[in-house]
Every structure is written in structure tokens, then in C-alpha cells.
Amino acid sequence: MADQALLRRMREWVGRTGEPQVAGDAVDQPRVRRWVDAIDDANPCYVDAGFAARSVHGRMVAPPALLALWAQAGQPDGPPARVLSLLEEAGFASAVAVNCELDIVRYVHTGEVLQRAQALSAVSEERESTLGVGHFVTTRDRYTTTSGDHVGDVVVRLFAFTPGTGRLAPAGPDPDPAQRPRPGINRDNQFFWDGARQHELRIQSCSSCGERYFPPTPRCWRCGSFDMGHVVASGRARLYSWAAPHHPQAAGFRYPVVVGLVELEEGTRLVTEIVSCQRRFLAIGMPLEVCWLDSHPALLEGATDSRGAITLPQFRPARPPRREDTLTADVLAAGEELPLFVVPSDHDLDVPTSLGFCQRWISDWAGPEVLFDNLRVRFAAPSHAGRTLTLAGQVTTVDAGTGRTAVEFVGFDELGDHLAGTAEVTMPPDRSGR
């Protein structure tokens, strides 16, 4: 039964703004550098004074997705904190961010001291989501410099709920890849599986004439030699064909499996599993890169045949290259797709890190001088620890006159969609005449 008294008490705070809180420290380069290093964002506007000086910014700037970092000081008596403590007292003890929206007025610089004013925008009726029974709470944090210059806003929508009231079925155990069929290893293919164990993708190569073979053969049918060696592949490939088995289901796989036939940069092909790519984003010719699954423990310690430890090569969408110049709006069109971006799985994808990768991906695609006007992300499901997030998106609108460009995107992992979002960015004016 919804508690109307609680709702009335919470809604007394709606529309109220707390006192501005001044950050303890100025925006500083070490924190910028630590953060861009952590997400491997190589945009020179953040770290290269020479480049930044010639850029649209005229000087080095902090990454826009970092806005919330510069005024972390809590505000225990502000309206949002009051409402959250009311919720906690009423048993809605867990809270997750379901939306985070950044509105950027201007980029901030090293040395600026920011302050934050927290406002409570809305408290929902009692709602039931898959997580449980609770209330959505929306806050808007306004960031200004100490001299009152408005630099941006951060809107966060939380869901505060009673633990244990949800309908979200716990994810079943992951398929155990050790239950997959093992390869049959013999004298002709031993080198391949020995290489895989060391995360090295090997291609058989004739030691006499250099001809490459897959599958391997004991005799080079170009020059007749029985002297066969191998070369190590770069791991870069393109998708040549694919199939997605749904039925029947074998142990050790998550269905549907995406099986790809990939053409390696070196020219030979390989059947492999395609990971970190939903089927709707598969495209013949798409660039891929190798990754490894240590699938089977040894059945016999030290064995290097089929009873030994097995590692399987898998392929995922290749990390797109970072653009060094910046796209102009006149070359863009609605519907244009951004390249898939696989976020390294060693990151804990909390809200700031997720936003950081969205920002990095868009600016890697658009170029270093793209200006973010806003970045809005909705989190569909709690972050799945240990999963690999892939970002996919497309241009929705472009205004060639102003350079204003909208992008919509999703982020998914093996279990399904994790986030969805939009960004509006401004491309620099066409400088081709310059």
C-alpha cells in the first residue's frame, strides 16, 4: 500500500534548491590526466597544450563528462539528501541511478573552482519496477564557477527501492565453456593450439615458399615442400560470413551463438565465435580483432594434445581508430552509423565511467574538436560485473548550418541492453577553405 503521507513529506522538497557548495579543490591537470588515462582517451584537447591552443577551445580543457567530479562535496542537508533519508527510513534502502544527463554550457579549465547547487526536481508515486517497489527521485545539480559563470547541469534520476521486492530473475549461471567439444589435436595442427594457449594466432606457412594455409596441411601444394612452419597473425580480420545457431543447444554455449567466418588480414580464413556484437549489428566486411577464451582446463596436467588446456580464438568488433581531424557537419547525414566500440572488460562500469566511454567513443569518431552540448544516458539494467559493454549508435539529425548533430546509441553486453542514450554535439564549421 503506497504511503501517501511519505509522498507528501517528500514532495515538500520538490522545487527547492540547496545552498551552493564550493569544491575543495580547483580543476586540476593530474586528475584530468588520471581519468583520461584510465579510459584511454587520447583526445589532445585535454592533455596537449600546443594542440589545445590551436583548437576551438584555445587552451586545454577538462573532458565534459567529468563535470560532476569537480564538486564532489556532499550536502547532507540539501533537498535530495533529505528525500533520500526519508526513503531510507521508510525501507527504500537501495538506490540505483537510472538516468544521467549532462548539459554542457561550456568546457571548464584547469584552475577554475566550481560550485554546485542541488535541486530536487521530482519524486514519483510509488512504482513497481523489475528491481522492486520504490520511488523515482530526480535531482538537478547546477554547476557554476565561483564567480557565478554557469558551466553546466547534471540531472540524475534515481530509483530508491525496497530490496527483495523485485521481479528481476537472477541471471542463471554462465555456460561453462569447458563443456564445449574439445578440438582434436594431431601432428598437423599442434602448432595452432600451442599458439592459442599463448594467445598467439598462428597461420601455417610453407618454410620454403611462404604460402599460407588454413586448415593446415603437411605438404605445401604450391611448391611441394613438406617443411611447414607458421607465422603469427596480426589478429585483425574482416567478417566474411556468419551463422547464428539457435537450435539444438549444446552445452558450453550461450544461445544464439554467433559463429563467424573471418578473413584474416594475412589472407586465410577461420571459423570463430563472434563476441561483443549483437546480430543486428553484424555486417559482412566489418573489421574485427582477435580476443581469447581460455575455455578448457587440462584433463591431464602438462598434456598438449586434446587432453591439455585449450584456448579458443574469438573475434570482436575492432576498436575504431581515433580521428585526428574533426568531422564537419556537411559530410554527415542522418542514419550514418558510428563504428561499434567495445569497452575493455577490466572497467567497473559505474555511471561516470559509462558516460566517460560514451564521450570518448563519440569524440574518437567525430574528432578531437567536437563540442558536447549534452550527453544523456538511461541505464536499462544494473551494470553486469565482468561483462563486456559494446556501444553502437547512429546520427539522427544534422544541421549543416550550425554544425549541431544528434546521435542516439545503445550499449549492450552478453545479457542484453545495458544502456541507451543520446548526445547532441556541435561540429566545427567547415574549414576546408582555410
Place this chain on the structure above:
Amino acid sequence: LTRHAYAGNTAIAGIGATEFTKSSGKSELRLALEACVAACEDAGVDPARVNGLSTFTMENNAENEVMRSLGIAELTHFSRIHFGGGAPCGTVQYAAMAVHEGVADYVLCYRAFNERSGRRFGSGVQDRPAGATTEEAQYSWSSPFGLLTPASWVAMFATRIMHTFGVTSEDFGRVAVADRKHASTNPRAHFFGRPITLEEHQASRWIVEPLHLLDCCQETDGGQAILVTTLERARDLAQPPTIISAGAQGMADDQQMMRSYFRDSLVELPEMATCVRQLWETSGLGPEDIQTAVLYDHFTPLVLPQLEEFGFCGRGEAKDFIADGNIELGGRLPVNPHGGQLGEAYLHGMNGIAEAVRQVRGSSVNQVAGARHVLVTSGTAVPTSALVLSQP
């Protein structure tokens, strides 16, 4: 120019089959024997006079068991063809060579299994232990990655065909619709009285994207036998002879078993092209001389490149040839008038040879008018074989 000596001098004298069911309730050996006896009865030949047997390496009923229970005193020829569905037309070619050479007088080609109620091919190879023989080790390049079933092996070709020629799932579906339409008027067929629509094809569940359930053949229990002898002997038997105008086996271009993924093109069937060349050269015929064809249809997609390899249409044009209704009864080239393996039964291609014989005799339930020369093919994506059968 290839000219096979047995061609034109040998014939199919009898055909015989069991019922095609989903659960035979009989042993596989009994199915084989029933089919063999029926083929002999069709020809009017005492089974004891058979002195040659030809079958698949995958066949579970060994020649000695079949010989013993048919009451055959001695066998002078027994041969097996490898590579699963690539074998059926090859067994007939071997038989023709044997009788033409005088190695045997009457050769029964047979295939019988409880493929639906027993071990289903569609269940795949996931339960096979890793073997390291040359042949087994080839599964190392597919099984650990989830490519475990015949449908999945064919799907890899299908995706590439779609990409290369703009073929759609609906184009594959039209093959299924034509086969099931033909099956619907064939009382022997699983799909007797049950035609399907393209919408039903599209709505059927995924087996392996891009293949729907209705792109896949009918797993079957049953047996089929074909009796081969010389044309001279056949003239004196109960049925008008069906002349073996040409037979061929083919392997080509970095051949793999169902997974020839490493050759330049995945949209052509070079092993079938090897058969095509031999068939036309041996028979002196060409695509314009063929009135109806039984094309191997374990899955719909590889029917398309077969039409192209035999020259019934140009490369990449099979989808239009099919969409224009050419492969249906009444069309330019009715394909699988019995309903094929998608509609009648999956007898590893042997039932298609029997249908070709009925077409030549003029006795099919879906008779194509003026069927003088009939083409039959064996499996696609495997080392394969094919036949041209003709009226005397």
C-alpha cells in the same frame, strides 16, 4: 572429352522403398531388406540373383547382413561411397560400372535408417569426443566455436549467397513452398495434403540464422533401394528400363566436408561443376534437354547455386528463376516433383533417384509431361555425385 563407357548401356530396372515415417518401429536392417525386396519385385528379379551391393559409408547395414537375409549365395561386387549425402548418385554410378564391366549382373543400391527415431543427423556432433584422425581433426575448426550441425554448416554459405547476390530469406522460402506444394499431392510424402505459404515459412522459428525451420528437410525413418543392371538385361524385365545416360562424382577446389569455407568463392559449387561437365560431355545433353530435375535439398539455400551450376539460369539469377515460378509443376523446370527431402522425406537423396525413375517411366503422381531426360543430384557442400536418367 569425357565419355563414360557404361553410359547409355546400363539401366535402372527396379525401385523399392519402405513407408517413410517418423518412427518405423522396425530395425534398420529390416528397412534395408524391405526396400531391396521391393526393388527386386518392381523389376521382376529374384533377390537371390543379385550379386552386387552398393551403399554409403554411413550405412549401418553391412553388405554381408543384407546379402545373408536376401538369400544371396555369393556377392562379386560390394562398394561404398563416402561423404554422406554426396553418395546416392555415386552408388548408382558404381553399380553401372560394375554391371557394364561384367563384374556383377544385378547390383542393388540401398540406404536405410531410423534417422528420425534413432540418431538424428540434425542433433549435430556436440557429443562426439575429440578425435585426432585427419578427418576428425577437421571438426576442430568448427565444433569448439558452436558450428555443430548440418544446418549451421550450410547457413554459413547461405549468408554469403544473400550478401553476394541480394538473395533474401523469402527467396529460400520459395524453394520450400514449391517443394511442399509438390509434396501436398504425393501420398508418400510427410507433407501430403499440407502445402505451406511463404508467410508460414517466414514465421517459422530460427534453427540457425539465416535458416528457418521450414528451410530444413524432413528427418525420416525408412529405406530406399535401386536395382541396376545392363540395358540388355533390363529390356527383358518387368518395367521399361530407365537408361543411365550419365553419372558423375565430383570433388574440387580445396574440398572440405560440408565446410568448404576456405576456397575463393562460397557462392559456387565447384564439386557440382565437376559433375556437370562430366554429365553433359557423357550424355551429349545440356540444360535445355532436361524436363525436370531432382535437386538435393537438405536445406533450401543450396538449391539456388545448383540451378546456376547446371546452366538453368545465369550466376546469381537463381532467385529470379525461382520467383518466376520456373521450379514449380507447370514451370520451365519443375524441381523435386515428389516434394524433395523438404516435403517427401529425407532418405539421404536415394528417394530422389526413385522419383527420377518414375518421371522417366511416366508413373509419378506429379508427372511432368514429356519427361525424357531427368537430372538427379546428390548432396551439396560435400563431395558429391549426379545422374542423368533417360527414356529408352
